[in-house]
Amino acid sequence: MIVSWSPPWRDRRGRFLPFKAAVLALLFVPGVLCLYWLGTGQLGARPLTEAIHETGLWAIRFLMISLAITPLARALEWNGLLLVRRNVGVAAALYAVAHLGLYVVDENFRLGTVISEIALRFYLTIGFATLLVLIALAWTSTDAWTKKLGRNWKRLHRLVYPFGVVALLHYYIQSKLNVSEPVFVSGLFVWLMAWRLLPESWRRRQGFGVLTALYGSLAIVSALLTAGLEFAWYGLTTRVDPFRVLAANESIARGLRPAHWVLVATVAFAIVVLGRRLTRTPAPARRVPA
Structure with missing residues (x-):
């Protein structure tokens, strides 16, 4: 042992x-x-x-x-x-x-x-x-x-x-029937797995504009896949009309759906990361010996 x-x-x-x-x-x-x-x-x-x-x-x-x-x-x-x-x-x-x-x-x-x-x-x-x-x-x-x-x-x-x-x-x-929280957690899991699949250089060494596009794309894709997972679950395992569930994601009039919350959470994270990059104090330049 x-x-x-x-x-x-x-x-x-x-x-x-x-x-x-x-x-x-x-x-x-x-x-x-x-x-x-x-x-x-x-x-x-x-x-x-x-x-x-x-x-x-x-x-x-x-x-x-x-x-x-x-x-x-x-x-x-x-x-x-x-x-x-x-x-x-x-x-x-x-x-x-x-x-x-x-x-x-x-x-x-x-x-x-x-x-x-x-x-x-x-x-x-x-x-x-x-x-x-x-x-x-x-x-x-x-x-x-x-x-x-x-x-x-x-x-x-x-x-x-x-x-x-x-x-x-x-x-x-x-x-059972109400899977809002599992769907939301699944959406975050999708984002995490997508982030891990990105090359290290993409996540660290790109300029501000590229990082904005990268994190924005991850947020949108994760939200869309979340809506797709919710649609698939209700369509395959319940008698609830999955198209009605999918249509609910097109508006926030009846409150935010799991896909919306995934978008909010991942965009908020992107804002924090990009704000961190903007406010980061640059490392002092090294003096090269003559």
Whole structure:
């Protein structure tokens, strides 16, 4: 067994980092609130069911946030943000474990029933498979495992991308008819994957005008694909007319649709990135020796 551990609020040199400690504390907030609401009877007529949903939601949210950290850090040129990526990813795995644990409690610890349900229900099967992958990624996230696995470490941790899709599918099925939040999260996931596919030189070394066009195009494409995903889901899995859903994206008269929110979020991010580039203090020129 490999044992190499340091407190998650310190860096690799053992120095205390206030930002890392603050993020770590925030990761506990949803769980503490859920326990409080559960203990005080504020989760409705089926409190355990609501707690199961809440922990599952936060598992997916933290998974998506962990995937967003690298693009945010690179685009904002904020390397310190990378220090919390591991903590957020481990939090996603822990909330997923809590999600399953509460389901076991809700089934009165009848493990045979739990196993049969996971085996027979497709959305539970893929959810459990995602949980196993998240546990494996969290367990091997330490520096010691990185050295031990070598190149295989990256291969293993790239499973987060396909299983991110699987987690979203589980989210869609779990949400039943109203899939507004899964669609919105899927749109952000599309943006993140599109950003990762761009060459590094495109993301960093282009002029302001090119970057504006690049981020603007990513925002528009992500929003359009989000509307397409919503259309496909309703058309393939429900009796709701998908064309009516698609038509709702052509106007904001009845409120913003998930595709609109994806456009707002990605354009806002683009504005922040471009503003950062405009206000960045240029590095002083180096003197060339005579």
